[in-house]
Amino acid sequence: MQKFSSINLEKDDTNIKQETSTLDTENKISSEDVSFKIEPVFSYSPIPDNIKSKMLGLSMPKSEPISFDSLSYLRLTYYGFDGNIHIGEMVVNKDIASDVVDAFKEVYYKKYPIEKIRLIDEYNADDELSMADNNTSSFAYRTIKGTNVISNHGMGLAIDINPLQNPHVVGNTASPKEGSDYIDRSNIRKGMITEGDDLYNAFVNRGFSWGGHWKNPDYQHFEKKL
Numbered sequence: 001m002q003k004f005s006s007i008n009l010e011k012d013d014t015n016i017k018q019e020t021s022t023l024d025t026e027n028k029i030s031s032e033d034v035s036f037k038i039e040p041v042f043s044y045s046p047i048p049d050n051i052k053s054k055m056l057g058l059s060m061p062k063s064e065p066i067s068f069d070s071l072s073y074l075r076l077t078y079y080g081f082d083g084n085i086h087i088g089e090m091v092v093n094k095d096i097a098s099d100v101v102d103a104f105k106e107v108y109y110k111k112y113p114i115e116k117i118r119l120i121d122e123y124n125a126d127d128e129l130s131m132a133d134n135n136t137s138s139f140a141y142r143t144i145k146g147t148n149v150i151s152n153h154g155m156g157l158a159i160d161i162n163p164l165q166n167p168h169v170v171g172n173t174a175s176p177k178e179g180s181d182y183i184d185r186s187n188i189r190k191g192m193i194t195e196g197d198d199l200y201n202a203f204v205n206r207g208f209s210w211g212g213h214w215k216n217p218d219y220q221h222f223e224k225k226l
Contacts, residue, residue: 040077041087042105044097047073051119055091058125059140071139071156072097076104078114081190088117091139093156096224100138100159103202110198113190115162131176131220134164134191158223161199165191166219168211185219193219 047055047068056062072094080086092100107114115134123129125140139156143149152158160166167179174180182192193199193212200210203222211218 040085040105040108041075042077042101042108044072044074044092044094044101046094047071047091051089051091054119054121058121059091059119061141065141066150066155070094074101074104076101076117077108078104078117079108079111081113081115086116088114088136089119090117090137090159091119091156092159093139093226095226096157099206099208099224103199103206103208106202107199110202112198113162115164115191128176131160131163132178134162136161136163152223157226158221159203160220161193161222162191163220165189166193166212168216168218168220170216182219 051073052060052068056064060066060068070093071091074090074092074097076088076090078086078088090100114136117136118130120127120130120135120137120140123133123135127140130137136159138159139153141154142151143154144151153160163176164179165182167174167176167182169175169183172183174183182189185192185194188194193210195210195212204210206224208222208224211221211223
């Protein structure tokens with residue numbers, strides 16, 4: 001049984017109603033509403049032991065080809081597509097952790113919509129499943145296809161945000177394929193990243209580059225070179 005938290009805003013951002021929902025194996029949700037004041041969470045830390053255990057054999061191979069010490073565990077507050085406030089989890093390279101936290105904090109106060117932020121391990125580290133569920137994530141160890149070179153995601157230096165609305169486009173093919181309706185960037189809809197919008201600015205102003213500028217655009221993708 002997993003527990004997910006969502007927070008409903010009242011008239012101002014400090015008075016909020018929290019719904020703690022319990023999702024059982026039959027996808028039934030029960031909610032208990034509690035009104036109180038809360039501060040949003042934006043934090044980074046070394047990878048906790050329980051998170052290491054969740055990652056091993058999934059996003060982190062059991063051989064640990066890179067050190068957990070090179071990574072940071074983030075907790076991020078964000079506005080979901082449902083209009084509620086949620087707290088998500090992400091793992092990134094420790095050298096960009098502060099910038100990533102600050103970028104998500106900026107877009108939170110701009111109320112920029114992000115559907116979900118979960119560790120890719122919740123999807124058995126399957127990038128296709130994560131993208132199809134419109135999950136925003138970063139670290140998953142992998143090498144560039146046909147090489148032994150660790151990819152930017154494999155080092156925690158790249159982040160994919162709202163991948164369903166921001167697919168990687170090669171010709172007329174979208175990845176994820178569920179994002180095909182968003183190949184046309186002229187019809188701007190919720191969650192779509194565009195040059196100069198609040199999310200774009202939050203990351204680019206901190207030294208990230210956007211995959212939307214590539215020859216084969218990857219609209220979900222931001223990365224930072226060290």
